Amino acid sequence: MTASPHHSVLRVGDGTLTSGDVERVARGEARVVLAPDVLDRVGRWAVRAAEYAGNRPIYGRSTGVGANRGVPVTPDAGHALRLLRSHATSAGPLRSPERVRAMLLVRLAQLAAGGNGIDPAVVQALVALLDADALPPVREWVGIGTGDLSALATTALVLTGEVPASRPVPMTVTFGPGDALAFLSSNAAALGDAALAVAALRRLAAASLVTGSLTLAAVRGNREAFAPAVAVATPFPGAATVCRTVRTLTDPSRDPGPRGADEPARPQGAESREVAGPRDDPRGVGGPARIQDPFGLRTMPQVHGALLDALDRAEAVVTAMATAPSENPALSPEHGVAHHGAFHAAYLGQALDALRLAVAEAAATTLSRVTMLAEPELTGDEPFLADGTPGASGTMVVEYVAAAVVGDLRASADPAGRHTVTVSRGLEDGASQASLAARETLGVVEPLRVLLGCELLTAARALGPLGPAATLPPALEPVLEAVAEAVPRLGDRADRDLTTDLEEAVRLVDGLPALAGASLG
Missing domain, CATH: 1.10.275.10 (Fumarase/aspartase (N-terminal domain))
Structure with missing residues (x-):
């Protein structure tokens, strides 16, 4: 370097x-x-x-x-x-x-x-x-x-x-x-792992609000679940951030940003791209299809908000410990030498254990949204977003992949801190296992990225040229365009191996917040 x-x-x-x-x-x-x-x-x-x-x-x-x-x-x-x-x-x-x-x-x-x-x-x-x-x-x-x-x-x-x-x-x-x-x-090795995990998971947490917003659009979900009143009813910073971000991403009138000199202005009355809505919706295109959505959408402020707050807590612990003179013994001009136990990284281990639990819960709601996208009653489309051939599987196995990933994330949520040990002839009779917690937390990054890729691919398929979805908000248009460019066969709904499509979707995940302008700040 x-x-x-x-x-x-x-x-x-x-x-x-x-x-x-x-x-x-x-x-x-x-x-x-x-x-x-x-x-x-x-x-x-x-x-x-x-x-x-x-x-x-x-x-x-x-x-x-x-x-x-x-x-x-x-x-x-x-x-x-x-x-x-x-x-x-x-x-x-x-x-x-x-x-x-x-x-x-x-x-x-x-x-x-x-x-x-x-x-x-x-x-x-x-x-x-x-x-x-x-x-x-x-x-x-x-x-x-x-x-x-x-x-x-x-x-x-x-x-x-x-x-x-x-x-x-x-x-x-x-x-x-x-x-x-x-x-x-x-505990520098554990702190290094923790810092890398927190930085990556913060990006993925932002990306999850983009993929969740795509699903909300694809099933014509009810934006009331993200209203300012919900932030008051769930009085935590993360919930307020989720509500604000999803409202912005799904705003049908929001201009996504400045246009290039050669890009035509959006015609009046065409603030967003419209495609057909669920077939049994009597209200037609525009409004929500249901008074209340399944939990995977309706509880995003509470579940994904808790993830954002867990990330903030982990960041605070990492930042504090990464610059603290925690060596034993501590030397102080006022108090001289003090032998101590500040090397016991309980604060770090517990913050990371809580973070992995928050990831697992958010992952479960993400899987719920992937499942929604396979359901004709919610999408107004074919089962599994297939091509209409009787018995076609469509995205069925994408859901299986997502479920397998969620299994890993749930297993990783086991608190490392409960596996304490005693060593050194019984003198050191407790251990935070923060090293294990940090490794496990770093280990959930890639599975979560794959899970969000599953939602991205499935929602994009629902919103694509053959999809039913309702109104595509302007902020999400660059996202759908990026998926369509990365996955040339996105509109090909014939049963086929979707591995390559999924790999391309996963590669896009980290960049979704920038594409949609989804800031967690």
Whole structure:
């Protein structure tokens, strides 16, 4: 990730780091620089930590760790290196470059906060490692939510030159007596995974409002479920956002935006494209087909709103922990040395467990909408949006795919925090399992994307040239046009393998909010 004219620059050490920041660096879209005062701040704390160590025992510097906490050790580089080597033990497949970069950035941001006593040369070496994209070989099973010890020990050994990285290491350092545990004492790998998951899920949550709005249009759903009064009746920020966003996306009179010079203005009275409505609707095209829709549409503010609020909570926890000096022991100018348990990532684990549950509930309503689109009583179309051939299957198996994905998402909603363990001769008698929670949360991203692709493809088929749907709101026209371009056979309803169509729809999902102008802000 050496400097490039196409890279933005992320300054670390100013006290803020968002999931979006982590994602940009993880993708190689931004390079990292330190805020001007970081090295001075870290250096002052290193001097102060050495002074404290001269007056009292300090865990990990002058003692062993874990159940060996009461064993005095000689505070020298040999002790530090032994600690790093023993704690580098790990197993499982190697993590992706994106996840490793995310971990390195989070650890750098935490160390830049000061209060840890680490040598500023370690911080400089970590910046150089990121800049050179020389990534440590971090394996999958690295922690139990009480510190990602093996991942960070492996990283430290890369910084010493003892373990090879993915590229030559530009700067090596020697870990002194106060550096080893200070470097290890972090949940940076879990936080990196969490940040990547939150950033991706926020995009998908916005996309779900677009696909849900398409379904609402396809079945001529009732927009009353998203009225301002509903936001009052469901007094939470996420519900208000869903109501506002869906109202905007499904507004039949809303102009989608400025037109090009060569694009004709929309004729008066043609604010939206009209196609045939459900065949049994006596009111014709224009109004809602029902006084109340099934829950998959009617409860979107409550269910998808809860997902947005869970995302906000997870983002707040990630942002706070990614820049907090959480190393054990904590060093304070007012209170000196304080040994503590801030490495126990219960806040993170619980926020992520709640987020996965919210994803699973939103996924269930999404599956409900896919099912609606197969129902003639709701669409006014053929069963499964087929071509009318007796017994034709149409989109039947798209619904099966969606249901299979929802099964995975429901299984992933099992709270990781309930699987606590006791280790280190009984001394460490609890674990947040935030590492597991973060991996599981990152793991729901692709299944959710596929599920939304199922809804996108099915709703677009219902709204296509042969579809019945009612009035297509202007904000959704660019979405349908994008699907029609990506899926050339969208209008071909003869029974056929829809795998390629679905793959193309899935590829469009992340970009749906931009196409429709669906901002969650």
